[in-house]
Structures are given as C-alpha cells and as structure tokens.
Amino acid sequence: MAKSVDDLASSDSPGSPDTADLVRREEQVFGDNPLEVRESDHYTHEYVGGFVEKWDDLIDWKKRYESEGTFFIDQLKARGVRSVLDAATGTGFHSVRLLEEGFETVSADGSPQMLAKAFSNGLTYGGHILRVVNADWRWLNRDVHGEYDAIVCLGNSFTHLFSERDRRKALAEFYAMLKHDGVLIVDQRNYDSILDSGFSSKHTYYYAGEDVSAEPDYVDEGLARFKYTFPDKSEFYLNMYPLRKNYVRRLMREVGFQRIDTYGDFQETYHDAEPDFFIHVAEKRYRPDEELADVYSNAVHTARDYYNSEDADNFYYHVWGGNDIHVGLYRGEGEEIDAASRRTVERMAGKVEITPETRILDIGAGYGGAARYLAATYGCKVSCLNLSEVENARNVEFNREAGLDELIEVKDGSFEDIPFQDNAFDIVWSQDAILHSGDRERVLEEVTRVLRPGGSFLFTDPMAADHARKKDLGPILDRLHLDSMGSPGFYRRELARLGLQSVDFDDLSEYLPVHYGRVLEVLEAKEGELASKISEDYRARMKVGLRNWVEAGQAGSLAWGIIHARA
Secondary structure, X not given: OOEOXXXXXXXXXXXXXXXXXXXXXXOOOXXXXXXXXXXXXXXXXXXXXXXXXXXXXXXXXXXXXXXHOOHHHHHXXXXXXXXXXXXXXXXXHHHHHHHHOOOEEEEEEOOHHHHHHHHHHHHHEOOOOOOEEEOOHHHHHHHOOOOEEEEEEOOOOHHHOOOHXXXXXXXXXXXXXXXXXXXXXXXXXXXXXXXXXXXXXXXXXXXXXXXXXXXXXEEEOOEEEEEEEOOOOOEEEEEEOOOOHHHHHHHHHHHOOOEEEEEEOOEOOOOOOOOOEEEEEEEOOOOOHHHHHHHOOHHHHHHHHHHHOHHHHHHHHHXXXXXXXXXXXXXXXXXXXXXHHHHHHHHHHOOOOOOOOOEEEEEOOOOOHXXXXXXXXXXXXXXXXXXXXXXXHHHHHHHHHOOOOOOEEEEEOOOOOOOOOOOOEEEEEEEOOHHHOOOHHHHHHHHHHHEEEEEEEEEEOOEEOOOOOHHHHHHHHHHHOOOOOOOHHHHHHXXXXXXXXXXXXXXXXXXXXXXXXXXXXXXXXXXXHHOOOOOHHHHHHHHHHHHHHHHHHHOOOEEOEEEEEEO
C-alpha cells in the first residue's frame, strides 16, 4: 500500500526495497587527479547507480521532514503559488511533499538515475506519478515547457555549476520561466563558514542520516570535494563549487530579481550559531518607486522599524544629542555628546576638498546633522538618504529652521538600492549606518555606482576587529538582529574589489567604548525626566546594550574609525 508523505514522521526509509535491484551499480570516474575535475557537466557522472541507491539514507526523509517543517510550503502559500517546477528533484523528497500539499508540480533533474529513483519514491509515498523531465538548467526553456509561479532548486544543487557563465545562464533560464510575480528558492551549503573557519555541521537539516557521513575531502576557493561514507563502508564523492552567500545574492539581483531574502537553517536571523545551509528566496515581481520599501531586506526592515519607533526617536533626540547621532571624539570626561559627535564630522570633512560645486550623498543620514554642517560650512548641496520616515521628518524641519532647505534634500530609502543615477556624486558620506545592512557588499556596490570618477567615499562604521571571534560579538549582534559585522579588512578587500584606490583607515577605535559609556551615563542621569518619553523596557534593554558595546570595545573585539576610499 502506498504511504503518505505525512507517514514520514513514523517511517524508517522511503525507498522501495526493489529499487536497488533495478539500478545498475556503477563506479564513479574522476580521472587521475580528481581535484582537477571542475566542470558543470560532470555531476551527471557522479550520481551513479550505487550512489543514488544510498542517497535517501544520506538525507533521511523522516528527519528532513521534521527539521524542515513547513518552511518551503509556507513561503509558497504566502505568495499564492499554484504551479511549481522542482528543478533539482533528486530522489523526489520535495516533489512528493509539494504534491501532497496540492501544488501542481513538474519534477526536473539533470541525472536520469535520480529521476528514476524519484519516480519510484513518488509511487511509494501517496501513489503519485511524478511528471519527470530530464533537463539541463542552462537550456531549461528548451527541455521544460510552460511558465511557473515558483521554481525551487534545493538540495545544495546549484553548487554543481562551476563556471560563472553557467551560473548566470541557469539563473536567466529560471527567471524567464517564472511568471511576472513568480518566486525562485535556491539553497546552498554555508561555504563561507567552511572556507573561512573550517567545516562543522549540526547534522540536523539537509543530510541528517545518522549512520552516514558527509564531510569535505578537499576545499579551496574553486572546489569543495565532499566524501560520503555509508555503513557498508562504501564511499562516494561529489565535486562542487563553494558558493559564497552574497555572491549568489548578487547574481540573482543582476539577473533581475527584485527582492532577495536569505535565511539560515530556515531562520531569518542566524547569528547565534553558524547555519549549515542558506536559503535564498528571490521575488521576480517588479515594484514601482512608491513600493520600494516593500523590497527592503529583512535587516533593513528591522532597522527601519526600530528607528521609526517612538522610543528610539526620543532616545536619540533627548539622550544622544538629536543632531549627530553617531560616535564622537572626546577631549575629556563628561564632555557633551553633541560636541564630541560634531568633532567627528569636522575630522571627516577635513580629509576631502569641498567647494560649493561639490555634490555629496549622505547614506543613513539620521537627523541630518552632518548635512547641515557641510551645507552651512561649504555652501555645497547634500542629499540625505535615510530609511526612517520619523528621522527624515525631523531632518526636514531642522533644515528649514536653519535656512538650509534649498541646499539639502531628504529622501526616504535604503542604501542597498540607492535611488540616484550613476556617477551623480563627488562624495558619498556615511556615519555608523552601514552595519545595519545584511548585505554590505551590495551597499558598497551601490556607493561605487553613484560615485563619480575621482570621487571619495568617506565613512565610519562600528566594526568587528579583524581578529575578533563571532562569539565575542554575540550580545551585540543579538541586539542589532544581525548575523555579522563588517571589519577593517572586509572593507579594504571589498572596496579594492570594486576598484576604489588608496583606502585609508584612520583608526580611532579607542573612542568607541568611550562614546557608548558616555551615552550610558547620560541615559542613567536623565532617567527621571525620560520616564514619560521612553518606555522602561526600552531603557532597560538600551542600558544592557550600551554596556555590551563598552565591554566589547574595551576587550579589543571592536574597531571604529574613518575610512577614506577614492574612486
């Protein structure tokens, strides 16, 4: 009798016992030097019969069903999806699950052996006859017909494409086969962690078989060769390309996807522990300018909601100085926060030449204190881009009161999608804002796009010290709802990649704990008068957060200063 996919909670193994007898046992062939096998087509030779027979022991359908929960189903149903192309069917786990949930599903894969096993599993669970298609992603529109509400490419499958050209072609094929408001879901191993910190696995999500090991045999920036060992001592290998998370996100954007959210092991934020896998959910739907706020990343949405809150607005206005809401340079104990913060602005401005003809963009402008200083001092025009409508309203009001509204424009928006033309500014300026992005590479790409040749990017940002361990930053990341922070090394590397030259770092890290300590002093001194303006819960959480900044800064885990890069 056919089983339902819901029976997985009490089932041991999904495969038909006859499947192994039907598939020819073959040997994997990698040639004389397996480390040289870095071709997109080779995966079809890696999934030989013997390996496919054992694949379900590796993923363990029962445990995968339990650990995955309804994540993918919820993502699809929330978008009103009806038709789905399972572009990396494998042995059919997700195709069967999608059919059980009522989705019209077509199952495609580049491996005939995998499709045969998937077809068998479809009959075993629910008596489903899978609509299987042997297809190559690079020519998907040739091999598979129709348009779909959603395409899913799961099981770390996208990693089989070794060339940049193949990856772009495959994503373009996915994009073309989606309906105008369709969604693409792609997952991948956390190769960032493997490349940067070595391999570890919770063995909980994708490959959950208890008696099977899946570990890297060799890793470099161009190859992740994994070894799979089964209870009968048989061994198989897969050669894969180690995709970095933000690289995949960038490719998706460049193909045309409008909003991309990335989850770690099915969670929106995942900084408390390195996830084993990332899941990218990319929407094709085009958003007009008035709906741009809807395509903000999760991290930007979180920051926007925070800075729009009444508690946050009152805190930064009444405690932090209400003008320059960033880290200050202090000359002595007890100095006013606004005076120290203004000194940072002055020091930054002294690093570049500014005239009345200079066009400046301030990203993450807050209340616009730096813009007013620059406009009043140099007579230049400044555009303020900021995601908080509450802060922007104060900015506009302050500019009008200062008689500077003709020199300063204020725009609602995210620095992950800067709403200005290419080569529009001589200077891009930012103070302690970029850390709020979950995709800092994207911010830097946008900055270089709007920066004129010969222009300057001048910014500060609270950063992790280059040697800092993630666990040392845990309380700060928890407070910010982020999974990481930038570092001086990160910014040097990424700015150089984007073609900016002469990246200078004016290291002022010693001022970071001083500043947060001073803010804490003012908050505690004013608590009585602030009780009616800022909630007790917010004040309590802020005091804990400020102490965490002070402790991490004093321990040397944080860095801060002025970075100046020239286009």
